[in-house]
Amino acid sequence: MAVTIRDVAKEAGVSTSTVSKVLNNWSSISPATCDRVHEAIRKLHYTPNARAVSFAKGASRNILFLSSLKKEEAYRNPHMFDILCGVRHTLAKQGYTLMLADFPEAGDPQAYLGGLIGKGIADGILIHGSCTFPQLARLLAESRFPHIHIGHPGPGSRMCWIDTNNGLAGQFAAQHMLECGYEKVAFIGERRTDHISTQRLNGFLGGMYDYGYRIPDEYIRYTDSSREDACRQTLGVLSLPVPPRAFICENNTLALGVVKALRERRLRIPEEAAFLTFDSYPYSSIIDPAPTVIDIDVYDLGVQAAEMLLRKLDNPSLLVQTYTTLPVLRQGQSTVPAV
Structure with missing residues (x-):
């Protein structure tokens, strides 16, 4: 059976908290007590684990990740798993574990999150943008709990956040279309209330305008997703x-519908009608012809979010509000750059 911190405490005749303080080099412990604890450690061949070492510091070495984890969430939010993988990989290298917390469908989200913070089960929290609620910023500010919100929470927020620049992705799309010689370009978007879709649309419109092209209102279409x-x-x-x-x-998903419409009209792609889509997942690999994609590495977004939170743990007063992870154009067969 593995030797525990309790075994060391019993052998040395001290409490487990005293053993932890010795492991963490607290100056308040007398030299004689330190000697007894170290002698017990040598005698029992005890190897302190991360939890024991951090106990006296009041640190759990755990990080919470708050997101919606409902059935079929992978289809509604296909990028979350890549973000999680980037977060876990980065935290593991620094000796942290990742704990998932499901955002409640009913009840008071403020009380729920406040309870998680109050239990002391984690040193910090990463909050997926799908879990925003009106009192979130105030709760985090009052608790001073280290956090990073993944996604822009809106102008004037006091929260720490990190996001991909979806407006810049829209500009990339406009630039590519013009490089291909496509001046009459329509935008098929999500619902009017979708934040990411709005950012990408505004970036696209701004990019076209910068080159002297105005997109007619009738070319902009919203959908039920x-x-x-x-x-x-x-x-x-x-x-x-x-x-x-x-x-x-x-x-x-919308690209699948666009391709279906082009097929119904018997338009050859890209000779008579071209298209591009944002993001490589989840369906770009099954779309025919292979689409041109404006892609964002959301795994890297997870890496960056975790690194920012670790910096926040070291410097609680640090305010993190930044865009990261540049878009990348992946040329497919659905557009043809001009020669």
């Missing part, structure tokens, strides 16, 4: 007196 509605909206745009030459799809 389904493939079917994306198909309907695309068919509607194609029925305009002057239809677009190319489409920007806010995500892979």
